[in-house]
Amino acid sequence: MAILKVNNLNKNFGKVKAVQEVSFEATEGKVLSLLGPSGCGKTTTLRCIAGFENPDQGEIYLDNKKITNIPPEQRGIGMVFQNYALWPHMTVYGNLAFGLQIRKVPKPEISKRIKRVLSMVQLEGFEDRFPRQMSGGQQQRIAMARALVFEPGIMLLDEPLSNLDAQLREEMRFEFIELQKKLGITAIYVTHDQAEALVISHKILILNQGKAIQLGTPQEIYSNPKNKFVAGFIAVTSFMDGKVGSLAEEQKKVIVKTDDGLTIQGNNNNLSVGQRVSVAIRINTVYFIQDEDEIEKKSVNIFKGKIIQSSYLGNIVDYKISVGNWIIRTNTEVKYNFKVGDEVKFYLPPEKIIVTLEK
């Protein structure tokens, strides 16, 4: 198993700066996700690690060995592609044996290893099938098996589940977690799906426009987003922009004056008065108040708004509420039954409200 270090990586395609000064370290035996919207540079970063792109600047180290300029076949890195990239003219056996044959592994050993890896991905007895004779999920597993069969120290995955349907995708996430845990392999996982990243990663690196924005555990990224972009990308979030008005007496709390004059209290411990900030409101942190008595108990963060959209989703209802200049989205239980145009009062518990940098 291996440690991967990326140091000040830069890659341009013509005038497009695909990757700018990206540095990170992947811990041995853990999953690091590169998460970001399309065009953020995550795939280019991955392809630089794999050796399919030559970085314009920066170094890549695998187990303290510099691999920046050595050809991909000498890096010993397993890779799983988005469209599986199984070789259509070879059977499963042929696909899996290819890397081993190049390494001159003796034939009986090849069969043994293929058997083992197929049982790992739960496709025993599939040796003689051609890729076209398998479902998308099965092809995906074979692609994973192919990247694992030659026992690389590190595995790269480029949106491996994005071609599967939603249900299968969720199942495969857990299978991947199991497999990774069992093998203890270091994995770099590229995805644009934040839910997927939260579930499978030990650490997440958020990228945007070619730059690394934040590196942290899923919990850190979710509850302590570095800026508005991260907060909005990691979960469905509504924002109110403004300035830090004052620091609250309570620890870790700040009071924000929004641009349209509302006052709202939220969490953050390293901001100073006057800084431009965004107040991030997750969809599950809005509490409707119908009982007037409750209002008196809560002294802050009570807002009046108007329902402007309501979508029934079965177990929950998705509302959009307009407050001042802002639109806040929330998911609540079905019991409220508000209609479009209704005036509502709601409470935003300060300990659940995240105040983050606007940029």
Add this chain to the structure above:
Amino acid sequence: MQKSVFRKTIEIIMFIMFIFFLFAPLLSLGIWSVALRWYWPHTFPIEIGFDYWFQALGITKSLTLGAVNVVPAFWLSLGIAIVVVIITMTIAIPAGYALAKLRIPTFLKGLILILFLMPRAFPQQPVFLNLMLMFNKIGLTGTVLGVILVHLVVGLVYAVWITASTFRSIPPELEEAARSVGASRLKAFFKITLPLSAPGLIASAVFVFLTSMDEFTGTFFIGLPFVTTLPMTLYSASGSNIQFASVIAILLLIPSILFMILIQKFLKAEHIGGMGG
């Protein structure tokens, strides 16, 4: 019911017309090639025999105007075509691969394609006339080598074009996947890209072969009078002896038809091979 009868009728008519357009010219050639005596107002030849075939194939000697033994010409054409295919594909496969897969600056790519296309972008006669004047200086006119070079000019255009688009149709990840498991660039090409593009490459080779077998204009300027390929004999026969020309035309058709069957087989293999993944 009525509709289906109507449809069937249309289908049958279409089928008959299809057969007619496809086979009528062939049939006409076939009849002409065995017609010993045939003149107006007779619908069919008065006398039928294989005399012209025997003469063309050199089995019997004849004094008929325009009749020559075409067997040497056939072998010459075949030989030239095979050499042209081999040379063309040796150039076209790397060139097509480079155009399709390597990162060549766009202007350079355009330049290369234009270079290959140029000879076909102008009317053929002036191009070949010019070529003849050049070849004259270096003594290549009237030589088999000169004819091969001319056929290469013609064949390369199609071959590079087809091989490039064949290679382009193979997803780059397939080669990348091979390299990630440890294959060198060369090995990835020979084990992954080449087998997957075989149908396209074979189609391209067949096309070059048929083009060479058929090539007239270039051979006319460069090869004559010393290099007489099959189309040359057809040309000289068609002016004087239509039976004889028919025999040669049929001989020219044989490789085309054989290859047609071959191509179809490979295209089917491609289909079964699940190229689409």
